[in-house]
Amino acid sequence: MRKKVTIVGAGNVGATAAHWIAAKELADVVLIDVIEGVPQGKALDLSQAMPIEKRDCSIVGTNDYADTANSDIVVITAGIARKPGMSRDDLLNTNFKIMSEVVEKVVKASPNTILIIVSNPLDAMAQTAFKKAGLPRERVIGMAGVLDSARFRTFIAEELKVSVENVTAFVLGGHGDTMVPLSRYSTMAGIPITELIEPTRLKELETRTANGGAEIVKHLKTGSAYYAPSAAAVEMVEAILKDKKKILPCAAYLQGEYGISGLYVGVPCKLGAKGLEQIIEIKLTAEEQTALNKSAEAVRELCTVIGVA
Template sequence: MVKVSIFGSTGTIGKNVAFTLAREDTVDEIVMVARPQSLDKAKGETYDMYDALSSRNIDCKLTPTCDFNDIKGSDVVLITAGIHRSPGMSRLDLAVPNAKIVDYYSRQIAEYAPDSIILVATNPVDVMTTVALKASGFNKMKVIGVGNHLDSLRLKNYFSRMVNINGSEVHTRVVGEHGENMVPLLSSTTIGGIPLKYFVEYVDMDVISLLQQLRNAGKTIISKKGATEYGPAFAISNIISTIITDTHKVLTVSCYLDGEVEGVEGVSLGVPAVTSKNGIAVIVPIHMSDYEKKSFIKAAETIRETTKHVNETLNI
């Protein structure tokens, strides 16, 4: 049996992840953990999902609960609980209040599901990945942040739409912070197998505008509809599916670094990593231009400062 538990299951992202995973029919049970005051809402979500899943004869078990015992035996535990961004807020503004939540749930996971893999989606995700790692005491390869996976998918989509080409022909990646200091790896981007620097010679492409659109993607969606929803949910579900099916795909997720990339250590950042049923199988080396290296190190410094502030504030 494959079992996935979700903290923050009644939130916009949590419930969408649960439904997306259930529809894929690769998970036997999804535990939707809620606070006692939100348990009825979690139950209502499961009733609604069951109605939808019945049309496809999907038998995934949905378990609404506020009892931590129910997460026992989980293969993956997702933490998406936390305060969400309002218009005008940055992800880093959420650091201290959300660290309290992630710290608490990570300790419960360590007690009730010690053999699981922790996937962190709560923002600021790079900081929260380190909080979850320290609080759980897990091996660093078993604590993963959603990182730049969604950013990479967005960039791929932007290139695809800009030049009207199938997305499968676009190979690109974003690393570093999931936030203002994200680093698009344009030096290794290819379209149709052609390096981007050669491709733009023949196509009218405003790369600068495209990158600005990428950095503002979350803010733009939040300003127009109040929250991001489908993109994060599908990106998170994609990571979970890759883990539980043991397909060893290279995804750009947040990992705690000990010098594997540009000598950066003591901080979690988005980097390419091979994901497996055991968590991170290997952190993939990156070739970056000088500008990309400087930007990556700047991102590390920003996240390190915020992580240090969180640790000192909460004494964790």
């Protein structure tokens, strides 16, 4: 019996995530949205690509949460998208209401599911989902670090003129301007990038990473990033469905790790069949810990505003 993944939100991120999942033949997909016709049309279109791609996946579009029942994983992308000049924080109250409603419905239909949260502002929405779902922290995970580290890896590979496959990078903290790119733990074919890129230039790459989403919004003018965010979510889906025990930077609910409690913050996580199976704690310098604490406080402020701190 094939695995089942529900994607809530049939916009660019959700529909593209469905595309990646089907292209990798990872699971059957249910694409759900409040707008009638959109998930049905996109699912039908994607289904008709399967014979060409030689992939056997069922892709269903719906407006009814009954169709999402017994999903192994639910990826939540629902919410309004960021527009030019709009900060992630501006999205807060609207997306809080949407997330609260969605989580209640998906957990009722799939009480044993694992939730992957993609909606912005990411960390606050993951915290909202955790509080509303009543699930253990292992089964509510935020997608942020995979995307942020992919952006950092892209910029490092371009700078060094090497394959992106040679570059590893870690980004900690909240998904936003206060994120903490860890250059000290980032490598090119095992060589620390701190030995290959001079500090001033490295700082520029870190800043560009932190502003990665805003840079794309500025170019697009009428939308936000979706290829990389959806691919990042699907990397998490694949790690869980295939029980890979893969170490990925994700937003997880901390209970004392890194000196932070009661908050979703981006940290290195081991993902497997049970969802979040371990939080990897790495030694930080005093400067890095201070930056992480600052990032966590920015997340806490948002969570306090919507009453989920």
